[in-house]
Structure formats: structure tokens, C-alpha cells
Amino acid sequence: MTTPRLVPLSPTTWAWTHDSTAWGYSNCGLVASDGEALLMDTQFTLEGTRELLAAIAGAVPDATITTVVNSHQNGDHTWGNELVGDAEIITSEASAAHRCHEMTPDMLSALSRGEPATAVAAYAVEHFGGFDFGGITLTGPTRTFTGSLELTVGRTAVRLLDLGAGHSAGDVALHVPEDGVVFTGDALFRGGHMIVWSGSLSSCVTACDTLLATGATTFVPGHGELTDRAGLTHFRDELSRIFETATAYAREGRELDEAARLVKAAHAGDLAHPERLFTAVAGAYQEAGVPDVPSTTFELVEGMARLAAAA
Numbered sequence: 001m002t003t004p005r006l007v008p009l010s011p012t013t014w015a016w017t018h019d020s021t022a023w024g025y026s027n028c029g030l031v032a033s034d035g036e037a038l039l040m041d042t043q044f045t046l047e048g049t050r051e052l053l054a055a056i057a058g059a060v061p062d063a064t065i066t067t068v069v070n071s072h073q074n075g076d077h078t079w080g081n082e083l084v085g086d087a088e089i090i091t092s093e094a095s096a097a098h099r100c101h102e103m104t105p106d107m108l109s110a111l112s113r114g115e116p117a118t119a120v121a122a123y124a125v126e127h128f129g130g131f132d133f134g135g136i137t138l139t140g141p142t143r144t145f146t147g148s149l150e151l152t153v154g155r156t157a158v159r160l161l162d163l164g165a166g167h168s169a170g171d172v173a174l175h176v177p178e179d180g181v182v183f184t185g186d187a188l189f190r191g192g193h194m195i196v197w198s199g200s201l202s203s204c205v206t207a208c209d210t211l212l213a214t215g216a217t218t219f220v221p222g223h224g225e226l227t228d229r230a231g232l233t234h235f236r237d238e239l240s241r242i243f244e245t246a247t248a249y250a251r252e253g254r255e256l257d258e259a260a261r262l263v264k265a266a267h268a269g270d271l272a273h274p275e276r277l278f279t280a281v282a283g284a285y286q287e288a289g290v291p292d293v294p295s296t297t298f299e300l301v302e303g304m305a306r307l308a309a310a311a
Contacts, residue, residue: 238267
């Protein structure tokens with residue numbers, strides 16, 4: 001279990017953070033001004049989202065959540081949407097298009113609570129078996145955009161940034177210019193290795209450059225502790241090094257699993273979930289034109305499970 005908390009960043013912005021790098025515990029963002037509130041992402045479960053909403057009600061009791069922004073369509077950022085279903089739910093066109101490719105709550109529940117007869121099932125049981133996905137009604141976006149979108153929350157201006165493919169097939173960040181704050185979604189991880197679902201590791205690097213170009217000084221990652229420009233730059237540079245290493249292995253003709261083991265040995269460091277490096281290497285291999293690279297959610301989880309077992 002984690003102990004989440006709502007951290008004030010400025011008079012109008014807060015971050016919902018967890019003291020865990022485990023799968024499924026995602027950060028959220030809140031902007032509130034003059035009785036209006038915007039929520040960046042919801043939680044993996046209804047229980048987790050209710051806890052979030054209760055904290056928001058305590059912090060800004062006079063504010064109504066009129067807008068929800070989904071950074072992407074993974075369940076740990078969207079499966080609580082139904083509890084704020086009266087709000088406008090916004091994401092990018094690319095993010096919305098990816099929703100149909102996600103595993104449903106029922107599917108993940110069955111996988112994570114069944115017999116761990118395969119490596120994938122065992123991995124799911126280990127990392128997701130403690131969550132209760134019961135009663136969730138998938139609630140998707142009601143508005144999409146491309147490029148960027150300017151909004152106001154009360155008297156506070158915010159800007160949504162369409163980051164394109166990176167962590168997922170379509171990522172969105174939220175910039176609050178007057179506060180120098182960016183809620184990055186899963187374009188940024190802290191304390192744990194990044195997952196690359198999109199098949200493009202170089203796009204993850206580009207997304208970091210876009211985030212830095214905002215000029216913001218505080219970055220709220222999708223998972224892990226808040227950071228500053230130096231932290232984001234370090235994250236970007238390490239992704240670049242992983243991309244260069246994995247691309248070199250692809251050009252040498254090494255098998256993907258072998259390359260993933262070598263990258264893990266060189267780049268795991270002290271971050272949680274080094275098996276996620278399989279997805280980064282797969283993204284680099286796909287960009288290098290290697291045929292038949294795993295690309296579906298199931299295939300990538302299978303690769304992560306193999307890499308974890310190889311430790």
C-alpha cells in the first residue's frame with residue numbers, strides 16, 4: 001500500500017503523489033481558481049479516485065471540477081474517470097484513438113487474479129493482484145485536440161501540449177505558465193524505469209525536449225517524485241544513451257532478448273523495474289527497422305516478464 005498526498009505547489013496548483021514506484025500508483029495534477037478546478041488524470045481504481053477527490057474537496061471545498069485532462073489512455077490514469085463524469089474530459093486525438101487498444105478492467109482483473117501458469121500471468125499477479133478493478137465503467141474523452149490547446153481555470157491560464165507518441169501512442173502534458181509547473185503524465189518517470197508502449201524511444205527523448213522548452217521549473221511526473229529542470233534533463237540524457245546503445249545492438253544484428261539483457265546490465269542502475277528496459281530496447285529496434293519486433297501490450301509484457309526472470 002502507498003500513502004498518497006496532495007502537495008501544494010502554488011496558490012492554484014497541487015500534485016497528488018504516491019510514496020511508491022510500484023506499478024499502478026500514478027500521480028495527478030490539480031489547478032483550481034475562482035471556484036473552478038481542472039484535474040489532470042484520475043486513478044487506477046474507484047477507491048483510489050474517491051480518495052483523491054476527497055483530498056481535493058478538503059483542499060478547495062468551494063471549487064467544482066469542470067475539466068479533466070487525460071495524459072494518455074492507460075488505466076492507471078483513466079479508470080476513475082466515471083467519478084468525474086459530469087466534467088468535460090479532454091485528451092489528444094492520438095491518445096483517444098489508442099483507447100480501443102487498452103486492456104479492460106475485467107481482462108486485467110482476470111489475468112492478475114488467475115493462476116500464474118505463464119510468465120505473463122505471474123508478472124500480472126505480482127504487480128496488479130492487489131488492485132480491485134470491480135465496478136469500473138470505462139469513461140472516455142468528450143473532447144480532443146491536436147498540437148496545443150489553451151484553457152482557463154477561473155483566472156488561471158493553462159496550456160495542453162500534444163506530445164505525440166512516446167510512452168504511449170499519444171501523450172499529453174499540462175503547462176501552468178504563471179506557476180512554472182508542468183504535469184507531464186508518463187512522458188516522465190522518477191524512481192523507476194520508463195515504459196515505452198509506442199514503439200518509438202526517440203520520441204520519448206523528443207517529448208522531454210518539448211517539456212524543457214516550456215521554461216517550467218517544476219515537473220510532476222506520471223510516477224515518482226517531483227523534479228526540476230536538472231532532473232528532467234538527466235532523465236532525457238539517460239534515455240538518449242539507452243537509445244544509442246540499443247540502436248547499436250540492432251545494427252550489429254543481436255537478438256532482441258540478448259540486447260535487452262545487455263542494456264539492463266549497463267543501464268539498470270538503482271531504479272525500480274529494470275525489466276521495463278525491454279520496452280525501450282524494443283522501441284529502438286522497431287525504429288531501426290528490425291522486423292517482427294514485439295509491439296502489442298501483451299507481447300511487451302511478455303518480454304518484460306522474460307527479462308525479469310533472467311535476473
